[in-house]
Amino acid sequence: MNRFSAMELLTQLLSIPSPTGSEDQKLAFIRNWIQSQCPKSELLCHTVDGLIVKNSVNQGPHIALVGHADVIPNWFDPYDCDGKRYGAGASDMQAGLAALMTAMAMLQKDISVSLIVYNREENTPLLNNGLYGLRQTVPDYFNAIDFAIVAEPTNNTIQLGCVGSVHYTVTVPGVAAHSARPWDGDHALYKALPLIQALANQSPVSHTVMGVDFFDVMHITESQCATGKTTIPDAWQANINYRYAPVYSAYDAENYGRSWIQNWVPTATIDVADHAPAGKLLKSSICDTFVALTGVSVEAKQAWTDVAQFAAMNIPAINYGPGLTAQAHRPDEYVVLSDIDIYTRILTQSLRAI
Amino acid sequence: MNRFSAMELLTQLLSIPSPTGSEDQKLAFIRNWIQSQCPKSELLCHTVDGLIVKNSVNQGPHIALVGHADVIPNWFDPYDCDGKRYGAGASDMQAGLAALMTAMAMLQKDISVSLIVYNREENTPLLNNGLYGLRQTVPDYFNAIDFAIVAEPTNNTIQLGCVGSVHYTVTVPGVAAHSARPWDGDHALYKALPLIQALANQSPVSHTVMGVDFFDVMHITESQCATGKTTIPDAWQANINYRYAPVYSAYDAENYGRSWIQNWVPTATIDVADHAPAGKLLKSSICDTFVALTGVSVEAKQAWTDVAQFAAMNIPAINYGPGLTAQAHRPDEYVVLSDIDIYTRILTQSLRAI
Numbered sequence: 001m002n003r004f005s006a007m008e009l010l011t012q013l014l015s016i017p018s019p020t021g022s023e024d025q026k027l028a029f030i031r032n033w034i035q036s037q038c039p040k041s042e043l044l045c046h047t048v049d050g051l052i053v054k055n056s057v058n059q060g061p062h063i064a065l066v067g068h069a070d071v072i073p074n075w076f077d078p079y080d081c082d083g084k085r086y087g088a089g090a091s092d093m094q095a096g097l098a099a100l101m102t103a104m105a106m107l108q109k110d111i112s113v114s115l116i117v118y119n120r121e122e123n124t125p126l127l128n129n130g131l132y133g134l135r136q137t138v139p140d141y142f143n144a145i146d147f148a149i150v151a152e153p154t155n156n157t158i159q160l161g162c163v164g165s166v167h168y169t170v171t172v173p174g175v176a177a178h179s180a181r182p183w184d185g186d187h188a189l190y191k192a193l194p195l196i197q198a199l200a201n202q203s204p205v206s207h208t209v210m211g212v213d214f215f216d217v218m219h220i221t222e223s224q225c226a227t228g229k230t231t232i233p234d235a236w237q238a239n240i241n242y243r244y245a246p247v248y249s250a251y252d253a254e255n256y257g258r259s260w261i262q263n264w265v266p267t268a269t270i271d272v273a274d275h276a277p278a279g280k281l282l283k284s285s286i287c288d289t290f291v292a293l294t295g296v297s298v299e300a301k302q303a304w305t306d307v308a309q310f311a312a313m314n315i316p317a318i319n320y321g322p323g324l325t326a327q328a329h330r331p332d333e334y335v336v337l338s339d340i341d342i343y344t345r346i347l348t349q350s351l352r353a354i
Numbered sequence: 355m356n357r358f359s360a361m362e363l364l365t366q367l368l369s370i371p372s373p374t375g376s377e378d379q380k381l382a383f384i385r386n387w388i389q390s391q392c393p394k395s396e397l398l399c400h401t402v403d404g405l406i407v408k409n410s411v412n413q414g415p416h417i418a419l420v421g422h423a424d425v426i427p428n429w430f431d432p433y434d435c436d437g438k439r440y441g442a443g444a445s446d447m448q449a450g451l452a453a454l455m456t457a458m459a460m461l462q463k464d465i466s467v468s469l470i471v472y473n474r475e476e477n478t479p480l481l482n483n484g485l486y487g488l489r490q491t492v493p494d495y496f497n498a499i500d501f502a503i504v505a506e507p508t509n510n511t512i513q514l515g516c517v518g519s520v521h522y523t524v525t526v527p528g529v530a531a532h533s534a535r536p537w538d539g540d541h542a543l544y545k546a547l548p549l550i551q552a553l554a555n556q557s558p559v560s561h562t563v564m565g566v567d568f569f570d571v572m573h574i575t576e577s578q579c580a581t582g583k584t585t586i587p588d589a590w591q592a593n594i595n596y597r598y599a600p601v602y603s604a605y606d607a608e609n610y611g612r613s614w615i616q617n618w619v620p621t622a623t624i625d626v627a628d629h630a631p632a633g634k635l636l637k638s639s640i641c642d643t644f645v646a647l648t649g650v651s652v653e654a655k656q657a658w659t660d661v662a663q664f665a666a667m668n669i670p671a672i673n674y675g676p677g678l679t680a681q682a683h684r685p686d687e688y689v690v691l692s693d694i695d696i697y698t699r700i701l702t703q704s705l706r707a708i
Contacts, residue, residue, distance in 0.1 A: 123584075163534055167583055179575050180517055180597040180657045183558070189574055190554035197551075200544035204537070220543055221533050221585055224578035229521060229593050230477075231575055239583050243534040303534045 006344055007085070007337060009033070010098035014078035014087030020070040023119040027051055027069060030101065030117050037105040044141055049133030050118030052141060055108045061146035061286050062112045063351060065100040066306070066317075067093050068121030068130065072329040084334040091323030095335040096151025099322055099344045106348050113351070114141075121306065122329075125274050131306050135313070147286045148310045149347070153323025156343055158291055159301035160212050160318060162308050164278030166242040166254050170195075170261055171269040176227055176234035185232035189225050192236045195264035196220065199240070207245035210281045212300035214245030218257060239273065243304075246278035246311075253278070279308030284316030286354060291318070293350035320347070360698055361439070361691060363387070364452035368432035368441030374424040377473040381405055381423060384455065384471050391459040398495055403487030404472030406495060409462045415500035415640050416466045417705060419454040420660065420671075421447050422475035422484065426683040438688040445677030449689040450505025453676055453698045460702050467705070468495075475660065476683075479628050485660050489667070501640045502664045503701070507677025510697055512645055513655035514566050514672060516662050518632030520596040520608050524549075524615055525623040530581055530588035539586035543579050546590045549618035550574065553594070561599035564635045566654035568599030572611060593627065597658075600632035600665075607632070633662030638670030640708060645672070647704035674701070 012033075018026040027050065034041060034053050044052040050069065071089025078087030087094065097117065104115045118130030126132055135142055152159075172192040177185025204215035221241050225233035242257040258270050279301070291298060301307065301319045310317035322343035327333050366387075372380040381404065388395060388407050398406040404423065425443025432441030441448065451471065458469045472484030480486055489496055506513075526546040531539025558569035575595050579587035596611040612624050633655070645652060655661065655673045664671035676697035681687050 165534070165584075178657060179573055179595040180519070180571065182571050182573050187554065187573065189550065189577060193547075193551060193554060196543065197547060200541065200547060217534065217536050219533055219536050219541065219586060220579070221583050221587065222578075222580045223543060223587075224576075224580065225574070226576045226578065229575050230519075230595060232573060233575065233577075241533040241584060303532060 006098055006102040006340055009101060010085060010095055010340065011078055013094045013098055014085070014090060017075035017088065018069050018071055019075070020120055020122045020124065023069040027117065027119070030069070033101060034104060034115065038108045041108065044114070045134065045138050047133065047137055048119070049130040049137065050116065052114060052116050052134060052138065053104070054114040055104065055112070057109065057112045060112055061354065062114065062144055064114050064116055064145045064148040065103060066116045066148050066150045067097040067100055068306070069097070069117050069119055070122050072122050073331045073333050080337070083337050085337055086332060086334040088333060090327065090333045090335040091153045092328035092333065093152055093321055093323055095323050095340050096153065096321035099340055099347065100151050102344050103348050103351070107351060110352055111354070126276055129306070131309055135309065142313055142315070145315050147284065147290065148315055148317035150305055150307050150317060150319050151321035152305050152319045153325050153328050154319050154321050155324055156322055156339055157296055158294065158298045158318050158320045160210065160298060161214070161246045161281040161311070162279035162301040162303060162305045162319070163214055163243040163245055164250060164253055164276060165304045166257055166275045167273040168240045168242065168257060168261060169271045169273045170238045170240050172236045172265050173267060174232070174234045174236070177232040179230045179232055182232050185234070188233045188236040191267070192265055195261060195268070198264050207247045209245065209247060209300070212298060214300045215302060216244045218242040218260070244278060246280045248278070250275060250277035276304045277308060277312065279305065279311040282311060282314065282316045287316040287318060289354055290350055293353050294346050296346065360452055360456040360694055363455060364439060364449055364694065365432055367448045367452055368439070368444060371429035371442065372423050372425055374474055374476045374478065377423040381471065381473070384423070387455060388458060388469065392462045395462065398468070399488065399492050401487065401491055402473070403484040403491065404470065406468060406470050406488060406492065407458070408468040409458065409466070411463065411466045414466050415708065416468065416498055418468050418470055418499045418502040419457060420470045420502050420504045421451040421454055422660070423451070423471050423473055424476050426476050427685045427687050434691070437691050439691050440686060440688040442687060444681065444687045444689040445507045446682035446687065447506055447675055447677050449677050449694050450507065450675035453694055453701065454505050456698050457702050457705070461705060464706055465708070480630055483660070485663055489663065496667055496669070499669050501638065501644065502669055502671035504659055504661050504671060504673050505675035506659050506673045507679050507682050508673050508675050509678055510676055510693055511650055512648065512652045512672050512674045514564065514652060515568070515600045515635040515665070516633035516655040516657060516659045516673070517568055517597040517599055518604060518607055518630060519658045520611050520629045521627040522594045522596065522611060522615060523625045523627045524592045524594050526590045526619050527621060528586070528588045528590070531586040533584045533586055536586050539588070542587045542590040545621070546619055549615060549622070552618050561601050563599065563601060563654070566652060568654045569656060570598045572596040572614070598632060600634045602632070604629060604631035630658045631662060631666065633659065633665040636665060636668065636670045641670040641672060643708055644704055647707050648700050650700065
């Protein structure tokens with residue numbers, strides 16, 4: 001296994017479209033590749049949620065290498081330019097997948113390692129998330145994992161934990177009226193102004209956990225009032241996204257956000273559209289050892305990732321991948337080729353040394 | 355012609371669906387009814403825009419009775435309850451049409467009168483409006499009109515002129531970012547807050563014209579930011595509707611509104627989506643005489659109507675109809691039956707006495 005083959009593997013991955021919900025062809029390729037390169041590995045499961053392959057080593061800690069197969073950008077023919085590989089999902093997270101698969105092949109006789117490739121991660125509610133589905137299918141497998149590495153794009157740094165994410169659907173009622181006679185109505189958007197102004201005025205609240213900084217932030221992402229072009233709107237509706245540091249329980253965070261919003265507009269209706277709890281940081285000597293061996297910088301994951309699902313199972317897990325965070329979801333997404341090389345080398349060397 | 359027949363005629367009109375753009379069947383009925391009841395009348399034109407019928411009297415001032423055939427609510431079987439007639443467009447303005455048609459029949463030998471029934475009035479840009487189309491088809495006919503009565507719903511009062519209406523499409527740019535890392539972006543809705551707050555704070559500005567009060571008002575009707583549920587929005591877009599009294603030129607009003615909006619958010623892009631100029635009040639002895647003869651109360655039309663098209667042709671025109679303003683566009687629209695009777699009687703008596 002050499003640099004050429006990791007690049008070659010990435011080319012093959014990027015050549016197969018895998019938009020969220022249509023990952024079958026990519027999964028079939030990955031399964032065939034692993035079974036060909038790691039003939040002694042065992043396919044633990046392959047369902048609509050993804051696949052899990054375990055190598056034949058059963059001594060020492062069991063390390064899971066984890067990645068999702070789906071990508072956000074529309075597919076385009078991959079190409080190289082100026083040391084970058086362009087392709088749909090290059091950074092998020094086809095480069096990570098190529099590196100994890102390469103590591104599986106390189107480590108197949110050395111340490112106890114498995115590969116989880118799952119479907120439907122992007123913009124997917126937790127109950128439809130492929131990793132969540134796999135957890136229900138093979139719970140015993142997950143119970144045996146000692147440490148998980150999720151290769152989401154982190155610019156080759158290690159990112160610990162993850163913030164929680166609550167989406168509130170907030171509706172502020174008004175009274176419709178003809179737009180030429182506004183005194184007959186009560187403008188819903190104007191009634192929401194104290195809330196919008198308060199959201200605009202607040203600053204991120206920082207929390208230092210195990211030496212890294214998370215931030216609580218709450219903002220309107222989508223909003224609309226659309227009763228008609230000649231109508232004073234009778235409702236303003238918004239999606240408010242609350243991201244909170246892994247220092248609160250999911251219950252407390254959800255209630256805090258709800259109360260905060262309600263305080264500004266007592267007449268608002270507030271529903272929770274989705275809530276992905278934060279990924280707590282677990283004390284773990286394997287994790288500490290691995291992080292120290294890599295020598296790369298460590299920071300907080302200021303986003304939600306499936307590290308939270310491992311935390312919920314009490315499995316130490318980190319975000320660590322070769323993709324660029326800023327490239328994620330861009331229509332012309334790329335990854336820096338040398339980053340994949342560096343990542344694969346540090347990952348395999350550090351895992352061998354644990 | 356008696357009260358029963360006006361009610362009977364309204365039943366027939368309400369039995370035929372005529373949503374905007376699909377008025378053919380109703381127009382055919384109206385044409386047949388007029389030709390049957392007023393055998394000496396002349397069909398001046400019948401196009402995709404509507405129809406015009408003139409009676410055979412050619413002495414004295416020429417009065418045009420004007421109504422649109424289209425309705426907003428979804429069609430439903432008309433019925434009576436508690437002295438009200440329920441039906442799609444009952445108040446806006448099928449009752450007015452029934453009364454105008456009845457008046458045409460009653461006045462056919464008395465005064466010079468014509469009936470204009472046109473298509474596509476509701477929510478239609480001026481260039482697609484049926485009355486606008488008829489103006490292009492028979493300009494000489496319009497030049498000969500001395501006074502026009504538009505039977506839009508006015509609660510049996512007379513409403514003079516009409517406010518102008520400009521729809522501005524306002525776009526405030528921001529910079530998108532992941533909603534967990536808002537400091538990477540610039541929130542478009544928050545950047546629009548000075549404008550939204552200023553619109554919420556302003557009061558109507560009144561103008562007294564020929565003894566009636568018009569009001570300038572400007573408000574957001576529709577608005578949205580929708581870059582994604584996990585994205586700080588990179589654009590906020592709104593429809594701002596400016597209604598202005600008939601005391602400004604269309605040019606001045608449009609520029610004033612644009613400057614006012616721009617002043618609050620210098621980075622905003624402002625486009626005029628639609629502009630229907632105000633209907634100016636014209637000095638007219640025929641109009642004054644008619645208004646005095648009716649004895650009904652007189653007020654300003656705080657909405658836009660096709661009276662503005664007559665004003666643009668320098669033809670005195672008023673809004674005067676039996677429908678209830680507050681019932682217009684309601685899904686279960688009704689008209690008070692006795693109002694139609696009162697209206698038809700006052701209209702015909704006053705026109706005979708001019």
